[in-house]
Amino acid sequence: MTTKKAWAVWKGGIKDGDGAISTETGVLKEAPYGFKSRFENGKGTNPEELIAAAHAGCFSMALSLILGESGMTPERIETHAAVTIEKIGEGFEITSSHLTVTAKIRVANEEKFLEAANKAKEGCPVSKLMKANITMDAKLAP
Structure with missing residues (x-):
């Protein structure tokens, strides 16, 4: 198990x-965000934007793994999310994540x-997260 924070x-x-x-x-260090950027x-x-970056990166790695298992080693995978x-209604929802992928594979x-x-799209951990049970610990600061 690995935990990232x-x-x-x-x-x-x-x-x-x-x-x-x-x-x-430290990849992001006090990166500004606000209503206007959102x-x-x-x-x-x-x-x-951060979810899109995570989805594109996770999908690309999952696709590389699955392609390798199929005997096709990619030279390059570029994914846009x-x-x-x-x-x-009264709130906001993330309604979709669209992936656009281009892969260069010598023998494909x-x-x-x-x-x-399609297997990577369904199976990458970030795709699965979008359907995950979300838990929380919450407290007020003294």
């Missing part, structure tokens, strides 16, 4: 506030490649 700090109201996201590896194309990152958030069978891509 990240955290966010938010200050202020939803529209006038701002936040910062960091990861334990809903108005402002500067900074946002949760959906587009995560959509929509207002549904298109049918086996498409089968591997």
